Amino acid sequence: MPKAPKIIPISDLRQNASNIIKRVTSSREPVFITQRGRAAAVMVSMEDYEKAQHENEILRLLARGEKEIEAGIGYELDEVMKEADKILDGVKP
Numbered sequence: 001m002p003k004a005p006k007i008i009p010i011s012d013l014r015q016n017a018s019n020i021i022k023r024v025t026s027s028r029e030p031v032f033i034t035q036r037g038r039a040a041a042v043m044v045s046m047e048d049y050e051k052a053q054h055e056n057e058i059l060r061l062l063a064r065g066e067k068e069i070e071a072g073i074g075y076e077l078d079e080v081m082k083e084a085d086k087i088l089d090g091v092k093p
Contacts, residue, residue: 007032010040058087 006023010033013020024031025045033041044052068074 003029005030005032007034009033010035013043061087 006029008020008031013033020031020043024043028045028048030048031043032039033043
């Protein structure tokens with residue numbers, strides 16, 4: 001059974017920001033912030049945010065590669081593997 005998301009009103013965040021940030025960092029579970037009863041933002045740990053950004057960059061590069069293949073543009077395998085290693089190591093190409 002999936003775990004229910006943690007949802008808090010923005011007023012709770014204002015009153016207890018330090019503890020909420022500690023909880024997000026230690027549990028690595030996102031916290032959904034509501035304002036006037038509606039979803040307004042999501043708080044995640046810095047580590048999870050950076051991981052998501054890195055994964056998005058990899059997906060963008062894969063999509064670009066698909067378009068280049070469709071256009072008949074090609075690269076040497078060694079060149080592609082070196083660039084992939086840099087990306088997977090967290091280094092920008």
